[in-house]
Amino acid sequence: MGAGDSPVATRGSSLAPSQPATEALERDLAARFWERLRVFGVRRLGDAALAEDLAQETLRRVTASLREGRVDDLSALPAFVFQTATNLCLHEYRSRGREQKALTRLTGMASTTPESGPLDALVREEVRDRVRRALGDLPPADQELLRRIYYDDEPGADTARRLEVTPGTLRVRKHRALERLARILGEWRL
Amino acid sequence: MMDRPLTCDDVDQRELDRRYVAGTLPEDEASAFEAHFFGCDRCWALVKGGAAVRASHAPAPGAAHRPARAPWWRPLALAAGFVLVLFGAWRALRPTGPGPDGTVRGSGDSLAVRTVYDASDLQIDWDAPAAGSSYRVRIYAADGGVLLERTITGKTLRIARDSLPAAAEKGALEVQAFDALRRPVAQSPLIPLRPPQ
Numbered sequence: 335m336g337a338g339d340s341p342v343a344t345r346g347s348s349l350a351p352s353q354p355a356t357e358a359l360e361r362d363l364a365a366r367f368w369e370r371l372r373v374f375g376v377r378r379l380g381d382a383a384l385a386e387d388l389a390q391e392t393l394r395r396v397t398a399s400l401r402e403g404r405v406d407d408l409s410a411l412p413a414f415v416f417q418t419a420t421n422l423c424l425h426e427y428r429s430r431g432r433e434q435k436a437l438t439r440l441t442g443m444a445s446t447t448p449e450s451g452p453l454d455a456l457v458r459e460e461v462r463d464r465v466r467r468a469l470g471d472l473p474p475a476d477q478e479l480l481r482r483i484y485y486d487d488e489p490g491a492d493t494a495r496r497l498e499v500t501p502g503t504l505r506v507r508k509h510r511a512l513e514r515l516a517r518i519l520g521e522w523r524l
Numbered sequence: 525m526m527d528r529p530l531t532c533d534d535v536d537q538r539e540l541d542r543r544y545v546a547g548t549l550p551e552d553e554a555s556a557f558e559a560h561f562f563g564c565d566r567c568w569a570l571v572k573g574g575a576a577v578r579a580s581h582a583p584a585p586g587a588a589h590r591p592a593r594a595p596w597w598r599p600l601a602l603a604a605g606f607v608l609v610l611f612g613a614w615r616a617l618r619p620t621g622p623g624p625d626g627t628v629r630g631s632g633d634s635l636a637v638r639t640v641y642d643a644s645d646l647q648i649d650w651d652a653p654a655a656g657s658s659y660r661v662r663i664y665a666a667d668g669g670v671l672l673e674r675t676i677t678g679k680t681l682r683i684a685r686d687s688l689p690a691a692a693e694k695g696a697l698e699v700q701a702f703d704a705l706r707r708p709v710a711q712s713p714l715i716p717l718r719p720p721q
Contacts, residue, residue, distance in 0.1 A: 335644075343598075346602065356674070363704075367562070369572065370558075370561065370562055370568060372536055373572075373575065374558050374562075375569060377544075377547070377558075383526055402598050402718055411561030412562040413562070413563065415557065415562060416559050416562040417556065424627075435566070441549065451545055451546075451575070451579070451582065452547035453545060453575040453578070453579065453629050454575075454578065454579045454582050456579075457575065457576060457579035457580075461576065461579075462576075462579055462580045465576045465579070465580040466580045468707070469577065469705065470582060470705060474704060475677045477704050477705065478704050480573075480574075480577045481581060481657075481658070481675070481704065481706070482575075483574070484542060484545050484546075484573075484577040484578045485576040485577065485581040485582070485658075485675075485706075486658065486675065486676075487542060487543075487548065487679070489539065489548040490542070496666065503628050507583050509570075512569065512570065512573040512574075515568065515573055515577075516573060524572060524575060524576060
């Protein structure tokens with residue numbers, strides 16, 4: 335979705351909007367920020383369920399602010415959503431995140447292994463399967479490139495040297511590989 | 525470095541998407557990147573795609589979120605199972621034993637792995653199978669717990685001896701090879717670790 339596809343992103347400013355407009359805005363708000371908020375939350379709190387709570391509460395508060403006309407400039411909405419999530423995280427969720435992590439350690443059920451990433455907990459098994467199949471439909475060079483970058487966490491300079499391309503070319507290849515993957519996947523959520 | 529908002533060019537130059545997905549960005553950079561991708565669909569697509577690629581290669585979270593209480597006998601069963609596995613590996617290896625170069629070979633298409641201790645490091649290397657693309661090395665404690673895990677694309681891993689947990693001395697290691705789609709293609713037997721005294 336491009337920034338221009340979204341009513342949230344394209345409206346320049348707003349007074350208190352009418353009810354139907356507010357509802358459309360709320361739908362758009364969720365479509366645009368739900369996944370980003372979950373990613374934000376799981377990285378900071380280390381728990382997918384808490385991250386979902388944080389995302390819901392953030393959207394609830396931002397929606398309330400929109401309804402009350404407290405958001406003057408909708409072009410600044412992404413920053414407003416980010417700040418609301420940050421404040422919630424700092425003041426209401428961080429201790430719960432710490433408790434959850436302690437509980438996880440205590441029960442010996444660590445949610446990540448040394449080779450898993452901080453965001454892995456967000457990605458459901460059916461989504462992983464779908465992504466695996468989509469990756470399998472990519473050219474082998476794309477598959478290897480994406481694996482090296484995002485799973486092996488190999489620095490771009492190393493990958494570029496190995497593939498005998500410039501870092502700039504590597505970046506272009508990465509973007510194209512991800513675009514191809516997104517096209518194969520169609521509409522999907524983490 | 526954090527005085528001005530990030531641009532997409534900063535993201536590309538500093539590979540913030542890769543490092544964010546791997547969880548290796550310092551907190552201030554990670555937070556600045558989040559503030560950026562909340563308003564940038566291009567960079568959000570990198571994070572979303574990168575996270576999905578990474579998770580699709582990683583082990584499933586599986587029981588990680590199941591709040592079941594472990595039964596009292598589980599540690600005993602784990603220990604007994606691991607002793608049996610070690611015993612089996614020892615039986616399988618005993619007739620030939622490690623060769624003069626320290627090579628231990630498994631059966632079938634399993635990986636031949638060599639371990640060499642020098643003054644500072646434990647070096648582990650193996651013969652890469654044709655389809656091998658990445659290799660996961662695990663060191664287990666005697667009770668079956670994973671003490672160390674590394675995934676690399678090369679066929680040699682050096683680990684500083686002073687970074688190995690003490691429990692590794694009575695543990696074992698295992699190397700598993702994966703193809704480009706992260707499907708396992710070969711595996712070593714469990715190899716008991718015997719650091720020189």
